[in-house]
Amino acid sequence: MEPQVGAAASAIAAADFSFWTLFTRADFIVKSVIIMLIAASIYSWALIFEKYKVFKKIFKSSEEFEEEFLNSKSVKTLFEKTSSDTDDPMTVVFRSGANYLMQNKSHSQAVLTEKVKRVMDVAIDKEVEKYENKLTFLATVGSVAPFVGLFGTVWGIMNSFQSIAISRNTSLAIVAPGIAEALFATALGLLAAIPAVVAYNKFTSSSRKFTQKLENFTQTFLSII
Template identity: 40%
Template sequence: MGSGLNFLDLILEASLLVQLVMLGLVAMSVMSWTIIFQRKKAISDALINAKKFEQKFWSGIDLSKLYNEISSRSGQSQGIEALFTSGFKEFARHKKNTFQSASIVMEGTHRSMRVALSREIEKMESSLSFLATVGSISPYIGLFGTVWGIMNAFIALGEVKQATLQMVAPGIAEALIATAMGLFAAIPAVIAYNRFSNSVEKLESHYINFMEEFANILHRQAATQIEAQANVSA
């Protein structure tokens, strides 16, 4: 209990600038943890939804029925469903033009899915740059508070005739707290940034694989339809 009070006393007795540095680091740490929990939930939800969707997609369900089912829901489709709806909508639009070749139909479909992919990955990467920034600058901000606190401690030490360790120790201790708080803010942010970046890369790779498989299915459908129309015309 005493050590806790001493720790609090050191913070309260620190200079105004050092206190502002500590306050800023606490704010950055709180924001980092908020983002960490938000990104963890968003990425976890995206993986779960992708697994559920792919189970239904590969179950043999009619793609038009699946598209209508997703489109009828309230709100905009997200994640892998957004790739599917964007691609299928564009495919259906181009397919109505019977004079277009399968390659032209698929070019528009691919382009639509790539735009959707970029949009979804951008959502997943939202706020990750803040974690990287916190991880990069927090130790230096803490170090600045430490240097400033130690400088003030030695200035105060120079104003007395007889200096003792008991006189300088509190000033140095309160200054070092700033460095500790900087590391406390930086370490979780760096770990979370690296982990989430890796998760987003894996998710993006998963989405791209689905896009290619889905595009192959649509290409076969387009080629079959064009061939059937050619036979009818002949």
């Protein structure tokens, strides 16, 4: 018994369990799962860096504009200083409200305030869609990737059992490579899912804070006019 165990251990030790070898040795289904998870992970990280830059930029630009707004002499003066090509959400919301206000001064105060609020709310919704764009992809990767990896694991273990049945050999040297491929798929699933979930929660929180910031600015604007 001991010589058999020693031989199996030696065979396993001699086997190559590098990531590339695990990939090339896997069958078509497991390879497809691995490629899918790696692609999802790469795109998730690209999206994470992009959204990090976007939220950092809009928080900074909105703070600068808010300070400029509070120090401005009039709505018209600030409107003329801002550009229609701006990518700052708060500036866009301000310009939508200020533009409507200056074009419809003949309305009564109550009606004008209500309509300006509606115009600015629509502008907020459009801006929210922009900076929340593709966040659902992170949520999808976070929830689906572990199950995709698990599918690859189950498939790999099934292949290992088939190898045992065909060779009629229960040696670890026969089972180990297939199990290693299977667990590799699980690891990739978690590797893709964990950063995606963390990033989605972080950016969702940032989005809520910034949306609240825009709504507070709208209230300040309406109270001033």
